[in-house]
Amino acid sequence: FIASADERFGSITTLRRDGHIVKHIPWSVFKLSELDWSRVRDAAAILADSNAIQQYFSPERQPTLWRALPAIEELQTAWEAKCNNPRYAIYKPAITDSLSKLNKYYSRFDEKPGFILTLGKLFVIRNPNPPESLLTQFTVLYAYYKLTYIKLVWGGEKEQAEERAAHQENYTYFIFANLSFSVLFVLCLYKVNFSF
Incomplete structure (x- = not known):
């Protein structure tokens, strides 16, 4: 390439001022040494880390908020x-x-705190008989954060009582179920009227 580059692309490396050639830069100065290529590979390895993390946030069919904290930490x-x-x-x-x-x-x-709340996933097999097995995915919340955050964002019992008294149709109910000592899952039901 370098042998024929001046002939084919000489105008790119020829500096002109007032129509006169001021300087001609030979293409051989653009040739990368083995050390240069080593640096290119190193830079590519560094950038590969961020590219891999970026790919976590680009699935087309599933939400990716729960991946934010672990991805940044990775x-x-x-x-x-x-x-x-x-x-x-x-x-x-x-x-x-x-x-x-x-x-x-x-x-x-x-x-x-929404990022913290979305940490993790819980997978439940609804039918244990293959091949009809249905895998259901729930977002798992850590018990330490759940109640404070939910009260902060959606209000506590007082706010829900006010919504019920105002007969608002769009209020949200939360059903909590203990899965273990450290996690809970929340099933949010919108526009559903039922009593406990």
């Missing part, structure tokens, strides 16, 4: 490992800056 762990790896020492300032930016957004999760 990326943070991968970049911290690379930051401490001598192979990536030349990239340490860039990785450190990237980790700072990542931590900025990670700390904002504290302001949005």
Whole structure:
């Protein structure tokens, strides 16, 4: 390529001023050495971590909010490992800056408890007889966070009583079922009128 590049693409590397050639840059200066290619591979490896995390957020058929915290933590762990790896020492300032930016957004999760609430999934097989098995997926909430967050966002018993008294049709009921000591799942029923 380099042997024929000047002939084919010489105008790209020829600098002109007032119609006169000022400088001609040979294509051979653009040839990458083995060290250059090694740096390209290293940069690609660093960027591969963030690309893999980005792919977590792009499924077409399922919600991905529950993946946010684990994905950011996974990326943070991968970049911290690379930051401490001598192979990536030349990239340490860039990785450190990237980790700072990542931590900025990670700390904002504290302001949005919805991310914490969506951690995890619970899969239930409704029919244990294959091949008719039906797999149902529920979002699992950690008991430590659930009640405080739900009261904050949707109100507690007082707000629900006010909604019932006002005969609002769109109020939301929550049914809690203990799954274990540490998790609960919430089934939200919208526009349903029933009494307990």
